[in-house]
Amino acid sequence: MTASAEIDSAHKYSILIVTPDTVGERMAGPAIRAWEIARALSSTAHVRLASTVGATITHPDFEVYHAGKDALRPHALWADVIITQGHILRSHPWLKDLDTIIVADIYDPLHLEQLEQGKDLPEADRYAVALDAVEVMNDQMERADFMLCASEKQRDFWLGQLAALARINPSTYDQDPSLRSLLDIAPFGIEDNPPVQTTHGIRGVVDGIGHDDxxxxxxxxxxxxxxxxxxxxxxxxxxxxxxxxxxxxxxxxxxxxxxxxxxxxxxxxxxxxxxxxxxxxxxxxxxxxxxxxxxxxxxxxxxxxxxxxxxxxxxxxxxxxxxxxxxxxxxxxxxxxxxxxxxxxxxxxxxxxxxxxxxxxxxxxxxxxxxxxxxxxxxxxxxxxxxxxTWSRMLDPLIAFCANPHKAADRERGVISQRNQIVADLNKRIAGIESSSSWRSTAWLRALSEGVSQLRKR
The missing domain is CATH 3.40.50.2000 (Glycogen Phosphorylase B;)
Incomplete structure (x- = not known):
């Protein structure tokens, strides 16, 4: 029996899937994956699929939206579970502050892709983009309650990064020593139905390619x-x-x-x-x-x-x-x-x-x-x-999680890495200073100092 067959149909959670890719007649990998995840979950949950760049098609079993910038906010507030890809948490950092359960789909190690893709950029830009891509992955892995990757080998790679981010800790280990409840495998799949050719796409259609080639x-x-x-x-x-x-x-x-x-x-x-x-x-x-x-x-x-x-x-x-x-x-x-x-x-x-x-x-x-x-x-x-x-088999871990979504054990307990604790303490101190009466009363002096500094640079 698959996970989808075991789901209690008495309660349907509201699940938002967010992709930074175009959802339309022509789709690349990230959008295809988001689309198929929406299809797989739609029989057991209320599902919305949102693209931050464009959406031009619909589906009878789930809702599809173009939700760029602040338009994403009402969909996020509607959801019990948010499934994200790529740079979504980086470009919409307010999502991390929600109490909503977040699933990070990290099937694509884009920070490794960027090492090759960025070779054509000027040196400063290449380093900036590459290092930002690392933080794109860190943002997801530090915040997510559950994560998906594409293979056992990839999972080993991500476990190393999770350990460095202190996500492998007594809370997550005691919850599940295998850590499958934190990071599991859900590869790309294929459609359940076999392909059917309705017309030729290449042979006899593309000039120069015949039926016998x-x-x-x-x-x-x-x-x-x-x-x-x-x-x-x-x-x-x-x-x-x-x-x-x-x-x-x-x-x-x-x-x-x-x-x-x-x-x-x-x-x-x-x-x-x-x-x-x-x-x-x-x-x-x-x-x-x-x-x-x-x-x-x-x-x-x-x-x-x-x-x-x-x-x-x-x-x-x-x-x-x-x-x-x-x-x-x-x-x-x-x-x-x-x-x-x-x-x-x-x-x-x-x-x-x-x-x-x-x-x-x-x-x-x-x-x-x-x-x-x-x-x-x-x-x-x-x-x-x-x-x-098939997709229905490959997505079993996600279907099972969404049947009973829950916070990661360390997030429930409030576990935070020493590095992030230092940053949080500094931000708290800065916020305290900036809210003080002395800080407000000397605002004119800082503005004057900044103006003088700018004049000296000219």
Whole structure:
């Protein structure tokens, strides 16, 4: 029996899910995850999904809102439980002061992503953004009553950070020595229903890709921590013997306007142009595919690919695009080093290659894509494996928590780290000084001093 079946239907809690991503026909990972969480919880709770940047679609089972800045406040006051992602607590710090139960969805270690993403920034900006990203994670992990991550390996990583923040303490340990009641695993999932193709998305639609071509799909955006460069070089090698080989990049323009075009995308386009592959062998879909239409594209492919660089972000990542490959029963070629590599290798779901090894990647494409018997057998194993990775199963820990939401034991007891206690004491002293009559009576003198200081700087 799943957690959802055990929930007492006599009481429905009010649950607010907040995402900093665009909720619409075209959605990226964070918004998709928030949407599927809302769907999973809507049968047992009153659910609102709020996007701080934009919401243009609705759902019959839960409410959807665009709630930027102060518009988020009434929704937060309505909720018994607030589930947050990304920088929400950092950009809306008043949420931390509410007595409401907060769940932090920390499936994405964005402070590791930022190390790679920020390389294109001026040095001062890069350091500022990177250090702020660390505090974005700290804000969530210090305040949350319950947290979700994407894998056991990622959980080990987060446990280290929780220990440094003093969240692993006698209260949380005595409540549950495994600490699962504080931090559990709820990975990305796949839809419960298998994909259905209603029309072709690639074959016979994209000029240059025919019904008999062999299609490799890159199922998402092109970001700095990925390695499409080695992939294009490998495809260029294989295409000499197999002129019907095609590589299709599913999404280029991110649906969230706050996500910039990254240097890796520009490098990828330049390389495809230099090799004479653009629109003959390598194709870029210039828009983001609507979430409900992605099956039309995935089912037009023969193989899914995910290649990345060898760095710390890879080690703790959870490549959500691979879930779409599982959903569509696509054999997978991926780079070694991330969470999915041993899963693909151990379950016969495709081929794993070393990072930036063009020859190994070309050999894997040749071996898997052009052996029809091997390709079909691999696809069958992918289909079997995918059955146990639906959203309804993956979100069981969250569903169980939301059936009986409660404060973390250390928050209930008022446990605070020495570092935060020092800050709290200083803030209290400052507030006391600033409220004193002597401080108010000398305000004119401080203003005069500031004015003189500004004049000297000119």
């Amino acid at each position: 062999k299609v490799i799909i890159w199922g998402g955006g092109i970001y700095n921590w990925f390695d499409p460069i080695s992939l294009i070089k490998a495809v260029n090698i294989v295409a000499v013997a197999h002129p019907n080989l095609r590589l299709f990049f599913l999404g280029v323009k991110h649906p969230n306007p706050d996500v910039p075009t990254m240097a890796m995308e520009l490098r990828t386009r330049v390389l495809a142009d230099e090799l004479g592959l653009t629109n003959t062998v390598v194709f870029f879909n210039e828009t983001w595919v609507p979430y409900r239409e992605r099956a039309n594209f995935l089912l037009d492919a023969d193989l899914g690919v995910s290649t990345h660089l060898d760095h710390v972000e890879t080690a703790y990542s959870f490549r959500t695009r691979i879930l779409d490959y599982l959903w569509a029963s696509l054999p997978i070629i991926a780079t070694d080093g991330d969470t999915f590599a041993p899963i693909i290798r151990d379950n016969g779901l495709g081929e794993i290659v070393p990072a930036e090894d063009v020859d190994a990647l070309a050999a894997a494409i040749e071996r898997l894509l052009f052996d029809e018997e091997l390709l079909a057998a691999t696809s069958a194993r992918v289909k079997t494996y995918a059955v146990d990775h």
